[in-house]
Amino acid sequence: MVTHLLAHPRIQVRVLHAPPIPEYTDDAWCLYDAQRTLIDTGQALVLALGAYTDSFLQEHFGLKLLTQPVRGQLSYYPLPPILPEGWPSLASVAKKSMIPARLDKEQQALFVGASFDRHRDQAIIDHTDRQTHLQYLAQNHRSVFDFLADLGEQGWQDFAGVRSMLADRLPVVGAVNGQKNVYILSGLGSRGFSLGLLCGELLASQINAHPWPVSLGQGNSLDCNRYLRSKPD
Numbered sequence: 001m002v003t004h005l006l007a008h009p010r011i012q013v014r015v016l017h018a019p020p021i022p023e024y025t026d027d028a029w030c031l032y033d034a035q036r037t038l039i040d041t042g043q044a045l046v047l048a049l050g051a052y053t054d055s056f057l058q059e060h061f062g063l064k065l066l067t068q069p070v071r072g073q074l075s076y077y078p079l080p081p082i083l084p085e086g087w088p089s090l091a092s093v094a095k096k097s098m099i100p101a102r103l104d105k106e107q108q109a110l111f112v113g114a115s116f117d118r119h120r121d122q123a124i125i126d127h128t129d130r131q132t133h134l135q136y137l138a139q140n141h142r143s144v145f146d147f148l149a150d151l152g153e154q155g156w157q158d159f160a161g162v163r164s165m166l167a168d169r170l171p172v173v174g175a176v177n178g179q180k181n182v183y184i185l186s187g188l189g190s191r192g193f194s195l196g197l198l199c200g201e202l203l204a205s206q207i208n209a210h211p212w213p214v215s216l217g218q219g220n221s222l223d224c225n226r227y228l229r230s231k232p233d
């Protein structure tokens with residue numbers, strides 16, 4: 001899906017090795033690198049930096065987004081091309097989720113997770129999380145656990161990230177009050193895959209003054225200013 005979205009002729013992707021510096025000049029937003037080389041210009045500046053949106057706002061706009069970072073980790077095991085008879089074909093969701101295989105014939109992997117850690121805001125791998133995931137697998141999907149144990153424990157890998165959440169568990173989408181054409185799309189929490197596209201469409205509609213894909217009440221309930229405050233000195 002992401003590959004298809006990024007193939008849109010009007011979407012350009014640039015990978016930067018350091019965060020750009022925004023500046024509003026001559027009715028346009030300019031992004032510079034640390035050497036003051038101009039990277040890009042545009043009419044609107046959209047901040048969609050996940051859990052880093054708050055620190056970017058603090059540094060460049062003196063604003064604080066009242067987010068609750070929630071670190072999460074999932075464990076995955078790259079699978080061999082041939083799987084045993086009876087291998088589960090559907091994801092299972094109990095206290096945790098188990099996704100038996102990615103639908104990609106080249107490389108399949110089993111995913112287990114994810115953890116929710118409200119005490120840390122860094123994407124650090126924690127081996128306790130993996131142990132919890134393996135325990136869940138052993139208790140709920142014994143044959144899967146045994147098959148992977150036979151393949152060898154060293155095959156397990158982990159991914160950690162930080163989710164950005166707000167107190168009401170809704171995303172923040174829209175224009176920042178008092179700023180010229182600055183927009184935020186963040187706070188997708190643990191529902192970014194399902195909510196991200198709709199929120200993106202809402203934001204594009206707001207920027208272009210097009211009809212919204214949701215009701216006025218629904219769109220307004222996501223207004224980013226509800227959780228924006230001036231940064232204390």
Ligand SMILES: Cc1cc2nc3c(=O)[nH]c(=O)nc-3n(C[C@H](O)[C@H](O)[C@H](O)COP(=O)(O)OP(=O)(O)OC[C@H]3O[C@@H](n4cnc5c(N)ncnc54)[C@H](O)[C@@H]3O)c2cc1C
Nearest residue numbers: 019049050052072073074114161188189190191192193194
């Ligand atoms: C372990 C884990 C499991 C998850 N599982 C699910 C799931 O099953 N379903 C689901 O819907 N959601 C899931 N989520 C949540 C989902 O990943 C997020 O909701 C989603 O990624 C949020 O999208 P985003 O674009 O707002 O932020 P991100 O995906 O975090 O993207 C922000 C981007 O901004 C970049 N960035 C940061 N700072 C700067 C800067 N200064 N300048 C330029 N770029 C910058 C970052 O490098 C990053 O690429 C999970 C999250 C975790 C951590």
